[in-house]
Amino acid sequence: MERIQDLLNHAMGSTCDREAPKPGELEKYKADCFNRSEGRLESEDGYSCDRCHNKGTVARAYQDRNGFWRMAFRDCECMETRRTIQRMKASGLKDIIRDYTFAKYQAVEPWQKQIKEAAVAYAKEPKGWFFVGGQSGSGKTHICTAICRELLLAEFPVQYMLWRDDVVKIKAAVTEPDAYKAIVSRYKDAKVLYIDDLFKTGKSQDGVAQRPTGADVNVAFEIINYRYNNPDLLTVISSECTVDQLLEIDEAVAGRIVERAKAFSLGPDRKKNWRLRGATEL
Secondary structure (H helix, E strand, O other), X not given: OHHHHHHHHHHHXXXXXXXXXXXXXXXXXXXXXHHHOOOOHHXXXXXXXXXXXXXXXXXXEEXXXXXXXXXXXXXXXXXXXXXXXXXXXXXOOOOXXXXXXXXXXXXXXXXXHHHHHHHHHHHHOOOOEEEEEEOOOOOHHHHHHHHHHHHHHOOOOEEEEEHHHHHHHHHHXXXXXXXXXXXXHHHHOOOEEEEEOOOOOXXXXXXXEOOOOHHHHHHHHHHHHHHHOXXXXXXXXXXXXXXXXXXXXXXXXXXXXXXXXXXXXXXXXXXXXXXXXXXXXX
């Protein structure tokens, strides 16, 4: 109420220059002034609303049963959009979520159509886990992000974990128990966790991908096992590893993913790499 009163005072003091209405219509005048005043929410989330002028609240004047004029306030319809934007920002997906949609996923080949159909079904009725792994550039991040976009729009809180970056932060905190617990719990307890590029590593000097370290596997197992034992938690995973490669890295982690997930494993095939489609073979 204090925020509304501040906005009302601002509206009355700076926006309306006409003469005050006759007594009895003061509440209508106040509501009109309030609704025409400008708010500041656009500067916070980048979304502009012509209905409430970025205040997030709409006022109306009404007569009660005794004939007295009063004012009522309600959330503007834009607040649902603004809450979705905030969920997207909190998820860590805000930079890619606008481009990676189901509509923009080009399903031409049978394998693409199969993955998209399963992903759309999972987003509509989320249950269990969803995993797609294998060939680089095959649209794994796109399809998993599209799933999470739909879940965010359905008001599911999503936590994004970019494996290669975030596992470094987790390992760096291992000597500080409180900090480590706080970071890991963010991924263990998330209602929806999206792990992007699970077990992705750097390359050695000769260009060969490095094998995940024992510390990497320990972090993965701690998060995966916790979520495995709490089946109500939804988990979406992309990886450049096929199921067989995950099994070679750690059978306990791989087994839990495959058991819980609708899993797709794409074998090596450069024709599936969309990033190479414009290349000319010489």
